[in-house]
Amino acid sequence: MDPNGEYLFRIRTVKAAPIRTLSEALKEILTEANIEIDQNGLKIMAMDGTHTVLVHLRLHADRFDEFKCAQKYILGINMINLFKLVKTMSNNDSLVMFMEKRDTTKMGIVILNGEKQMETTFHLNLIELDINPIEIPPVQFSAIITMPSLDFQKIIRDMSTLGETVEITSASNQLILKCRGDFAEQETVFSVGQGMAVSKPSAEIVQGNFLLKHLVLFTKCTSLCSDISVYLKNDYPIIIEYSVAGLGEIKLALAPAPSKQGHGKS
Missing domain, CATH: 3.10.150.10 (DNA Polymerase III, subunit A, domain 2)
Structure with missing residues (x-):
């Protein structure tokens, strides 16, 4: 060696x-x-x-x-x-x-x-960590979307000033992000041909609510690559995938927000 x-x-x-x-x-x-x-x-x-x-x-x-x-x-x-x-x-x-x-x-x-x-x-x-190995079974996602990482970062950061959660919906050839807070609501729609591509379009509507504070942390990876992949499936964690400057990939999975969180700030 x-x-x-x-x-x-x-x-x-x-x-x-x-x-x-x-x-x-x-x-x-x-x-x-x-x-x-x-x-x-x-x-x-x-x-x-x-x-x-x-x-x-x-x-x-x-x-x-x-x-x-x-x-x-x-x-x-x-x-x-x-x-x-x-x-x-x-x-x-x-x-x-x-x-x-x-x-x-x-x-x-x-x-x-x-x-x-x-x-x-x-x-x-180095430290001794008593962590059990994690095994993830294969999953068939309903929708896989590619979009500019900077666009995703901006929308998530903007929405985090309005509310606690974001509703993310994939329908046909659109990706819709909605946030509702105490003083305002925001809806942003991405369509195919505006820097967004759907590599696995779904006939069904795929929708989930996710905590913005975690997605904001995900966007710290933005400068690693120009585009991200978003994996969606109903009643399943959302996965955001970034390329690590050509060295490999990082996938960040976030479980759906508890329903009691609602859309607004407490």
């Missing part, structure tokens, strides 16, 4: 800025998580503390500039502490993650800046 055989795994990418963005989004949703690393790539499958949000991240080994890992390792990470280390990374930086054979209680992080000839190394303490 390496000339001196000192690493259990070593990963390198020039896409340091997207990894910073991803870390910032994840630490808002997950305080702690197990990161699974094997020869195929890097994976996180975890639920938030409220058991309302599911995070499924997969970064593929062959899309990194270097990915050397002979077997599977599970790393318990405090996501807030991880972000504290990588938040200074810029667009010109490269990122290296590694684990040394001599100390498996830490994950090494190296931030490289070729222009400044500067190299910064951190050793992040």
Whole structure:
């Protein structure tokens, strides 16, 4: 794996800025998580503390500039502490993650800046997490919609100032978002041909109510890609999928809001 055989795994990418963005989004949703690393790539499958949000991240080994890992390792990470280390990374930086054979209680992080000839190394303490593996059965979604990530971010942020929940409806070739608050109501309709595409149109009306505070956190991933995929099914969590700058994908699932939440602010 390496000339001196000192690493259990070593990963390198020039896409340091997207990894910073991803870390910032994840630490808002997950305080702690197990990161699974094997020869195929890097994976996180975890639920938030409220058991309302599911995070499924997969970064593929062959899309990194270097990915050397002979077997599977599970790393318990405090996501807030991880972000504290990588938040200074810029667009010109490269990122290296590694684990040394001599100390498996830490994950090494190296931030490289070729222009400044500067190299910064951190050793992040790993934590023991007693988390049961999550298995998700295959699901046939009623509607799959592709739309600009910036449009979705704007609508969700705007609506979060009006109310607590958003009603999301897919009908024919339209995606309709409605929010009702104490002082105003908002309805925004996206139609095919306005930057939106329906890859799996449904004859049935698919509808659900979701808490905006969680969707606002999802939109912290906006800068990772230009378009998102929205997966909808009646009486089922909504899934928002972002591409992670070509390295892989992150799917964020949000359970429907309890009916007692209504539409308005309390």
